[in-house]
Amino acid sequence: MDAAAALERLREISSQVRAAVIFERGGKIVGSTLADEQRAKDVAGEAEALLTEAEQRREAADQPGEFAQLEVALQAGSVFVVRDGDRLIAATTQPEPTVGLVFYDLKSCLRDLQTAPAPKKRAAPKRKPARPPRKTDAKS
Amino acid sequence: MRSRNVLTGMLLGAGSLAGTLLFRRRLARRRERVDVYFDNGSMLSLAKPGEAEPLLRRARRILELAG
Numbered sequence: 001m002d003a004a005a006a007l008e009r010l011r012e013i014s015s016q017v018r019a020a021v022i023f024e025r026g027g028k029i030v031g032s033t034l035a036d037e038q039r040a041k042d043v044a045g046e047a048e049a050l051l052t053e054a055e056q057r058r059e060a061a062d063q064p065g066e067f068a069q070l071e072v073a074l075q076a077g078s079v080f081v082v083r084d085g086d087r088l089i090a091a092t093t094q095p096e097p098t099v100g101l102v103f104y105d106l107k108s109c110l111r112d113l114q115t116a117p118a119p120k121k122r123a124a125p126k127r128k129p130a131r132p133p134r135k136t137d138a139k140s
Numbered sequence: 141m142r143s144r145n146v147l148t149g150m151l152l153g154a155g156s157l158a159g160t161l162l163f164r165r166r167l168a169r170r171r172e173r174v175d176v177y178f179d180n181g182s183m184l185s186l187a188k189p190g191e192a193e194p195l196l197r198r199a200r201r202i203l204e205l206a207g
Binding site for chain 2: 069071073092
């Protein structure tokens with residue numbers, strides 16, 4: 001499934017998600033619900049910085065394990081960042097969302113993206129018709 | 141008459157206690173905070189203004205950008 005289809009599906013299944021950006025570390029945008037590409041890049045940049053700061057807190061707190069997901073609850077809404085392999089998704093919701101459900105939907109969106117469409121079956125090569133045996137002249 | 145007054149007082153007391161608990165619970169839920177989850181199942185919650193503020197600021201910016 002491509003990024004646009006995965007995000008479209010996310011919007012269908014989750015009424016709580018307002019906007020979402022799928023990106024890779026380093027700032028490469030994979031897909032976004034935002035019309036403005038520059039805004040999508042800025043959101044990805046801020047989300048990555050958020051993630052870096054969260055990881056620094058983990059190191060300071062001497063917590064084992066790698067980052068999986070985070071939620072920042074604000075009065076104006078919530079911000080979620082979820083990681084699946086190399087890909088990340090940052091999303092915004094209304095205030096006081098159903099946290100578990102949003103995490104599940106975002107993770108599903110990233111997984112949808114990973115499942116590549118099944119490769120088309122190759123058509124079996126056509127067999128060449130068997131050549132008729134050459135006629136040999138019996139003259140010589 | 142007296143037992144009725146006692147009952148009314150008790151009901152009022154219980155009602156105000158329940159109201160306070162609900163209000164405090166709701167207030168705690170609305171507090172701005174950062175919850176970070178790790179792949180080993182552990183979680184880090186930042187709610188103190190000093191430690192959470194830089195992350196809250198970035199999240200506010202994301203909300204602003206996303207509209």
